[in-house]
Amino acid sequence: MLEALGSLAAALWAALRPGTVLLGAIVFLLLTDLLNRRRPKNYPPGPPRLPFVGNFFQLDFEQGHLSLQRFVKKYGNLFSLEFGDLPSVVITGLPLIKEVLVYQDQNFVNRPISPIRERVFKKNGLIMSNGHIWKEQRRFSLTALRNFGLGRKSLEERIQEEVAYLIQAIGEEKGQPFNPHFKINNAVSNIICSITFGERFDYQDDQFQELLRLLDEVTYLETTVWCQLYNVFPRIMNFLPGPHQMLFSNWRKLKMFVARVIENHKRDWNPAEARDFIDAYLQETEKHKGNAASSFHEENLIYNTLDLFFAGTETTSTTLRWGLLYMALYPEIQEKVQAEIDKVLDESQQPSMATRESMPYTNAVIHEVQRMGNILPLNVPREVTVDTVLAGYHLPKGTMVTTNLTALHRDPAEWATPDTFNPEHFLENGQFKKRESFLPFSIGKRMCLGEQLARAELFIFFTSLLQKFTFRPPENEKLSLKFRVSLTLAPVSHRLCAVPRG
Numbered sequence: 001m002l003e004a005l006g007s008l009a010a011a012l013w014a015a016l017r018p019g020t021v022l023l024g025a026i027v028f029l030l031l032t033d034l035l036n037r038r039r040p041k042n043y044p045p046g047p048p049r050l051p052f053v054g055n056f057f058q059l060d061f062e063q064g065h066l067s068l069q070r071f072v073k074k075y076g077n078l079f080s081l082e083f084g085d086l087p088s089v090v091i092t093g094l095p096l097i098k099e100v101l102v103y104q105d106q107n108f109v110n111r112p113i114s115p116i117r118e119r120v121f122k123k124n125g126l127i128m129s130n131g132h133i134w135k136e137q138r139r140f141s142l143t144a145l146r147n148f149g150l151g152r153k154s155l156e157e158r159i160q161e162e163v164a165y166l167i168q169a170i171g172e173e174k175g176q177p178f179n180p181h182f183k184i185n186n187a188v189s190n191i192i193c194s195i196t197f198g199e200r201f202d203y204q205d206d207q208f209q210e211l212l213r214l215l216d217e218v219t220y221l222e223t224t225v226w227c228q229l230y231n232v233f234p235r236i237m238n239f240l241p242g243p244h245q246m247l248f249s250n251w252r253k254l255k256m257f258v259a260r261v262i263e264n265h266k267r268d269w270n271p272a273e274a275r276d277f278i279d280a281y282l283q284e285t286e287k288h289k290g291n292a293a294s295s296f297h298e299e300n301l302i303y304n305t306l307d308l309f310f311a312g313t314e315t316t317s318t319t320l321r322w323g324l325l326y327m328a329l330y331p332e333i334q335e336k337v338q339a340e341i342d343k344v345l346d347e348s349q350q351p352s353m354a355t356r357e358s359m360p361y362t363n364a365v366i367h368e369v370q371r372m373g374n375i376l377p378l379n380v381p382r383e384v385t386v387d388t389v390l391a392g393y394h395l396p397k398g399t400m401v402t403t404n405l406t407a408l409h410r411d412p413a414e415w416a417t418p419d420t421f422n423p424e425h426f427l428e429n430g431q432f433k434k435r436e437s438f439l440p441f442s443i444g445k446r447m448c449l450g451e452q453l454a455r456a457e458l459f460i461f462f463t464s465l466l467q468k469f470t471f472r473p474p475e476n477e478k479l480s481l482k483f484r485v486s487l488t489l490a491p492v493s494h495r496l497c498a499v500p501r502g
């Protein structure tokens with residue numbers, strides 16, 4: 001009997017040609033893929049998916065946030081997409097966005113951990129951590145930021161001091177064309193550096209300039225097709241060369257820099273007195289020593305500090321660069337801002353947050369820069385924490401959630417001229433008017449932790465620069481509103497002329 005079975009198997013095997021085996025393997029993989037992709041009843045609609053890659057290649061990587069808007073038109077305010085086998089949904093419109101970020105926030109409070117994040121941050125840090133780690137780190141960071149800056153007068157003074165350095169550096173350009181990108185990055189970064197590291201870095205410091213360059217490159221590399229492919233097929237991409245490997249190398253260098261600063265702190269650390277965020281974190285780590293469940297340990301100090309350094313540098317400086325670009329492109333608006341500054345302050349007075357109340361036009365211009373700059377066009381992603389029903393659709397646990405801030409900031413029902421720079425959007429009878437559909441910092445429990453800091457930075461840097469200079473396009477050079485896709489939507493680098501005001 002056994003012999004008969006054996007010869008039957010041998011005959012079958014001989015009859016199978018390599019082509020048949022391959023076909024069988026493909027059918028098997030397709031079936032597995034189909035099973036993996038089974039979605040519950042009432043799952044949101046979405047464009048048809050291809051096997052294995054899902055909708056990965058249906059998005060334009062150069063302007064993903066714009067290509068999504070086509071799908072909104074076709075599938076509505078809640079639709080689904082798939083990247084590899086990662087399910088995701090896109091949420092559009094203020095009522096649904098509020099439902100997700102405020103009313104049902106517990107079900108959407110997590111971040112999806114992408115393979116890149118997992119490899120670089122290992123579920124640690126602040127921006128992309130979840131659960132117990134996130135709660136502990138966010139609570140501590142908020143308190144520490146408040147103690148070392150946020151909400152305190154000293155913070156404003158720090159920003160004013162830094163502005164003076166920036167004005168000097170820009171003044172040295174003597175009205176000639178220059179690229180303001182890294183000067184602004186450095187100035188803005190110095191504020192978060194002084195809170196976290198307890199020091200600022202000179203604009204000529206080559207090592208710090210290199211660090212800012214690495215940070216800028218990281219934000220760009222992370223959105224390249226290579227890195228997106230890494231997030232979908234990490235095992236394959238691990239073995240391939242490409243920009244994703246450079247991303248890992250850059251993160252390594254950034255981590256090493258922060259680790260060195262921490263080592264220096266430890267050398268002259270006085271447990272009785274915290275000079276900055278790192279000192280305070282070291283104190284907190286001491287308190288939790290011996291508690292295995294605590295998320296306060298040295299590795300997390302590196303990740304947390306890196307997150308603050310990253311979030312505190314790229315966002316505000318990108319917004320300021322948009323601001324200067326819009327001023328150079330709209331000279332009549334720039335003149336009105338300068339007239340308002342001159343009315344409220346004399347030449348020797350530095351702008352401060354107390355003067356914002358008396359500058360409704362300037363405040364409206366800064367808000368409009370944020371609306372049009374739209375630097376985080378799809379917010380920072382969230383993840384469904386438990387099976388959830390949203391607008392009648394079923395969203396399984398683990399679904400990635402994208403909130404469509406672009407549609408909100410360009411909604412023709414909300415904004416008189418949605419695609420044109422127009423500070424009147426934030427004015428009513430000459431007074432500043434808040435707008436509900438303006439959410440650059442997001443809302444809810446997991447909204448931007450640095451909103452207050454960013455608002456102070458934006459106001460003081462922007463008004464101080466316009467008090468001293470008029471920004472113009474260089475002669476014979478055309479400025480454009482083109483953006484470079486990176487983790488923040490940034491203007492392509494332009495040269496500007498900063499003409500000193502008489």
Ligand code: HEM
Pocket residue numbers: 101126127128138192307308311312313315316319375376379380381440441442443446447448449450451453454
């Ligand atoms: C114009 C400047 C800025 C903008 C537009 C901005 C915007 C945002 C947005 C949209 C989020 C995601 C919120 C969410 O998921 O609901 C976020 C998160 C965050 N931001 Fe900002 N941000 C800015 C400046 C800053 C600054 C200066 C800091 C420095 C302290 C900072 C620190 C953070 C952190 C730590 C998170 C993660 C919060 C968490 O996951 O709990 N941001 N920001």
